[in-house]
Amino acid sequence: DLICLCIDLSRNFDRQIDLLTTELGRADIKLNENPPPIEIEKTGSNNIQVFFLTKDSKEQLELTEHIKRIVKNTGIQNCVVKVKGSITLNQVLEALNPSNVYKKAIIICTKGDLPDTEERFEQLEEKYSDKFPIIIGSSVKKKVFPEDFGIKILRFLDKIRIYTMNAGEVSKKPLIIGKKATVEDVAIKIHRSFVERFDFATVIREGARQKRKRVGLDYKIKDGDIIELHTI
CATH class of the missing domain: 3.40.50.300 (P-loop containing nucleotide triphosphate hydrolases)
Structure with missing residues (x-):
């Protein structure tokens, strides 16, 4: 990380x-450094298609043929290129390098x-x-x-700490998870079977108007939340 x-x-x-x-x-x-705002997905046909998905990227429509040529020179014949922001041709080359971390x-x-x-x-x-x-x-x-x-x-790192609870006992060690995580992400991190057998979750949040809340898989969690998963 x-x-x-x-x-x-x-x-x-x-x-x-x-x-x-x-x-x-x-x-x-x-x-x-942030990864280049571009996504390249190989396809089985339709040649190389380039889509500009944001206002910033649409101002660079003149780069379409340059992007196609760069992608083709790497040996890719069929793919969908999604440009999600202002980009340079060097960043296109970066995105095509699988070793970049x-x-x-x-x-x-x-x-x-x-x-x-x-x-x-x-x-x-x-x-x-x-x-x-x-x-x-x-x-x-x-x-x-x-x-x-x-x-x-x-x-x-845009991470938060949450605590799991089982039969009223709260874990002493927090679970570290992404800042935008939902109850489903927590369930998957513990074990996928919790998602498959999920019924509901109880979330305890200090300082909230409703301290204890019954929620579903799409509920967004916050730092310090206590979560108890209930299965069928």
Whole structure:
């Protein structure tokens, strides 16, 4: 889910970051970049069809033939190309590369207790905060590390914590799931049989007008919800 670059503040941080990002780049791992807004689905016939699905993308209709030519040059003869936003031809090439991986990444700086490291941390943060939204300073010796680290990471990854309940007993360990998840997603994550035999779910939400609610599979859950699944 996440790549963490650990940087030693007692050494040249530019060299360390350059080395790590270069090696990851060679492996086609792209840090804190969104995948190109394009979807390419192979078909059995009908040649190459290009559809522009958003207002931004429709302003690029002149790229249609260029996109077809790029796709065809990769050996694909029949497919549907769905453009979902403003795009460049380089991004079309990116989308056609199956080895590309898009990962969120943070920087954790170590040895923050040594001389001059506080100033170096500020320099690093100023220089790289646009590329890395989360940059954390730490010191094992001084036991310095943000207490809300877990919450920050969950928010950065668009994840939430929910707790399952069985016979009135709430699990101590949360279930980590996507921010836009529904009860069905929770049921699938636990075991698909819960979906097949689903009757209803009870959701307990602190601070809600109706604290305990009986819901169906399409109910959207929130961070901190307690969920009990009932099956037939």
